[in-house]
Amino acid sequence: MPIYDYEHLNEPCSLGKTFEIKQSINEESLTQCPQCHGPVRKRISRINLSLPKSNTDLKDLGFTKLVKRDDGVYENVTRREGDSRYMEAGNPETIPNFSKTIRD
Template identity: 40%
Template sequence: MPLYEYSPSAGHCEQCAGKFEVFQRIADEKLTQCPKCGQPCERQISRVALGGKFSTSESAIKSSGFTRYQKAENGVYERTAGSGGPEILYRD
């Protein structure tokens, strides 16, 4: 089961230290309230933790179906590995 991070919509909460984690199935509905304080909460996008041996070489990224982007300048990212997604991404 994935571990999801949530944080209060209003910002900070003394009871949940600004965020909390919950094990949930992918099919489960997102939480809408903190189980400790009852404040409205939002699920956060977090980094993925990869275990074991893995490679970030261009060929490994491409063969795994991933795409890597590198910052070219402020707000502009260029695709450096993989074939999915646009060649250039612009931060809004």
């Protein structure tokens, strides 16, 4: 379940000026503090995204990364066994085998 930040609009209670609460994405935003029942508003907070940091991370996650090297020529920097290192426009034998990475 996601964690949301709320801020007291008036005097804070023992939860502090701001507090966090776990809520379902489908739940309505709080308008009152669950402890003191004072007015609160949801704050915009940062989200934690773990993005792949390397080509190996992308490959492990099942992605294919093609880097343009020339007109109509792309290097497959996440190639797997049996894949061509370069993909050339108009040459179907060089297209990566996506059935190795696409699953139900």
